Amino acid sequence: MDVDQRSLSAEAESEVLKVIAEFAATWNRHDMDAMHDLCTDDAEWINIVGMHWRGKAAVYKGHDALHKTTFADTEMTIEDVKARAIAPGVVCAVAGMTFGAHVDPTGREEVGMETMGTYLLLDTGDSWKIVHFHNTVIDQAARPFDPVNSDSAIG
Amino acid sequence: MDVDQRSLSAEAESEVLKVIAEFAATWNRHDMDAMHDLCTDDAEWINIVGMHWRGKAAVYKGHDALHKTTFADTEMTIEDVKARAIAPGVVCAVAGMTFGAHVDPTGREEVGMETMGTYLLLDTGDSWKIVHFHNTVIDQAARPFDPVNSDSAIG
Numbered sequence: 001m002d003v004d005q006r007s008l009s010a011e012a013e014s015e016v017l018k019v020i021a022e023f024a025a026t027w028n029r030h031d032m033d034a035m036h037d038l039c040t041d042d043a044e045w046i047n048i049v050g051m052h053w054r055g056k057a058a059v060y061k062g063h064d065a066l067h068k069t070t071f072a073d074t075e076m077t078i079e080d081v082k083a084r085a086i087a088p089g090v091v092c093a094v095a096g097m098t099f100g101a102h103v104d105p106t107g108r109e110e111v112g113m114e115t116m117g118t119y120l121l122l123d124t125g126d127s128w129k130i131v132h133f134h135n136t137v138i139d140q141a142a143r144p145f146d147p148v149n150s151d152s153a154i155g
Numbered sequence: 156m157d158v159d160q161r162s163l164s165a166e167a168e169s170e171v172l173k174v175i176a177e178f179a180a181t182w183n184r185h186d187m188d189a190m191h192d193l194c195t196d197d198a199e200w201i202n203i204v205g206m207h208w209r210g211k212a213a214v215y216k217g218h219d220a221l222h223k224t225t226f227a228d229t230e231m232t233i234e235d236v237k238a239r240a241i242a243p244g245v246v247c248a249v250a251g252m253t254f255g256a257h258v259d260p261t262g263r264e265e266v267g268m269e270t271m272g273t274y275l276l277l278d279t280g281d282s283w284k285i286v287h288f289h290n291t292v293i294d295q296a297a298r299p300f301d302p303v304n305s306d307s308a309i310g
Contacts, residue, residue, distance in 0.1 A: 051304065053304075086286055087243070134291065
């Protein structure tokens with residue numbers, strides 16, 4: 001793949017950031033229809049507990065259940081989005097996310113967490129859509145032991 | 156993006172599966188050079204504790220440190236790889252992974268874990284390479300509460 005084909009245009013970056021901001025907005029108002037309009041039909045989702053949902057209908061079903069229970073009163077933020085081009089029409093963005101207090105389905109009370117999310121987006125012609133998402137909780141105990149970024153994590 | 160452009164050829168699938176199998180093989184013999192030859196120069200990595208490494212040199216540094224300590228005597232497996240085409244020359248694969256017993260950098264003893272990994276691969280012309288990886292521990296307590304796949308998880 002020619003390196004030139006992998007440069008991220010300002011226009012593409014702007015579009016991708018808009019989609020991710022809209023994802024946060026729709027998540028926070030629990031608008032499942034609008035939230036999943038941002039996804040391709042074949043979107044896949046891997047959440048912080050390792051559940052893997054395949055296809056928009058499955059992703060919708062999973063989110064709909066969690067937003068009626070676990071996340072019904074939770075606030076989510078997305079910040080520090082770092083986007084890069086993977087190929088023409090394909091962008092991979094990594095972002096820090098926060099999830100406010102909630103009780104998870106097993107009954108565990110979470111006071112809140114930071115996560116690291118990967119958004120893979122595709123230019124469908126009409127718009128950019130999320131084709132894959134993967135999220136992981138940032139383990140605060142492990143953070144100071146990061147062999148690469150330990151300074152910034154401790155600081 | 157034309158749907159026809161997103162079909163996964165048998166040849167591409169075979170190549171991608173080979174790269175992922177080779178990743179497991181090099182990981183298990185702790186061969187950092189061969190393992191990172193499988194990555195693009197701009198590869199990014201998000202591991203199970205949410206550390207985010209950007210660029211092959213950083214990914215190498217992070218793995219090298221963990222493979223000399225945490226994972227020095229650990230076995231890792233990759234199974235049930237589900238690959239799909241995202242765009243021409245771009246494949247996203249999701250796989251179940253297992254990590255054997257180890258002591259993590261904070262001193263916690265882990266008897267072993269299952270994770271869900273996302274591999275994003277790019278056809279560089281000469282070969283397919285890993286351009287992005289993201290991994291999450293499967294929370295076994297949460298698994299029966301999966302709104303989409305609960306039956307198969309319990310069974």
